Amino acid sequence: MPEPLVRPARPDDEGVLARLDRESWSPLFEVRPAPPAPDDPFFRPACGPDAHLVAEDDGRVVGYVRLLPASPLETNAHVLQICGLVVAEEARGKGAGRALVRAAVEEARRRGARRITLRVLGPNTVARTLYTSEGFAVEGVLPGEFHVGGRYVDDVLMGRSLLRAAAPATT
Numbered sequence: 001m002p003e004p005l006v007r008p009a010r011p012d013d014e015g016v017l018a019r020l021d022r023e024s025w026s027p028l029f030e031v032r033p034a035p036p037a038p039d040d041p042f043f044r045p046a047c048g049p050d051a052h053l054v055a056e057d058d059g060r061v062v063g064y065v066r067l068l069p070a071s072p073l074e075t076n077a078h079v080l081q082i083c084g085l086v087v088a089e090e091a092r093g094k095g096a097g098r099a100l101v102r103a104a105v106e107e108a109r110r111r112g113a114r115r116i117t118l119r120v121l122g123p124n125t126v127a128r129t130l131y132t133s134e135g136f137a138v139e140g141v142l143p144g145e146f147h148v149g150g151r152y153v154d155d156v157l158m159g160r161s162l163l164r165a166a167a168p169a170t171t
Contacts, residue, residue: 004062004096006103009052011043016061017052018042024086029124031146031155053103055087055096062091065100067107070117080108082118085127097127101134109162116162121146122154135160 009017021042025034043049047068055063066084070076082104087096108116118136120127136158145155 003099004055004057004091004094006053006055006099009049009054009064011049013049013052013054013061014042017054017064020061020064020086020088024088027149029121029127031121031148053100053107055091055100057091057094057096063087063096063100065104067104070115078112078114080111080113080116082116085118097130098134101130105134105160105162113162115159117157117159120156120158121148122156128156128158131158 018040022034047066051068052064052066054061064084064086065082067080068083070079070081082101085097085100087100105116116136117139118131120131122128122141137160138156139159140157142155142157144152146153
């Protein structure tokens with residue numbers, strides 16, 4: 001199966017991304033409240049189309065990744081953070097998530113970032129496995145940081161360098 005096409009989000013993607021966000025939301029993997037009602041905007045001033053990449057399968061949007069600055073501090077401007085990865089249920093296990101993570105890494109490099117980070121809930125082993133397979137490493141764990149679905153869960157901090165390894169020296 002070919003890898004899904006990943007492209008920058010456009011303003012006219014807003015409705016489909018909002019629907020995807022609502023349909024994919026789960027209290028098992030989300031610390032935020034359920035997504036807003038259908039008439040609430042998906043894009044916001046600090047988080048518009050330019051902060052999103054979308055995956056398409058056969059011309060249909062099946063996922064997105066949100067890439068934002070890790071903080072507003074100038075001293076941290078070299079770090080971007082994946083602040084959301086959503087894949088439609090029917091597209092899971094078919095490469096959309098992997099394609100979006102890879103595209104986010106390349107987009108972060110294109111923007112001049114030296115590092116990319118993310119946060120994922122401890123019980124979300126599918127996402128953690130994906131991130132690990134794409135070069136992210138656990139850099140910290142905040143035990144019991146969130147109370148989700150009636151239990152306390154860890155917040156796992158992951159990251160990776162975006163600096164390309166130097167080529168081996170030749171003699």
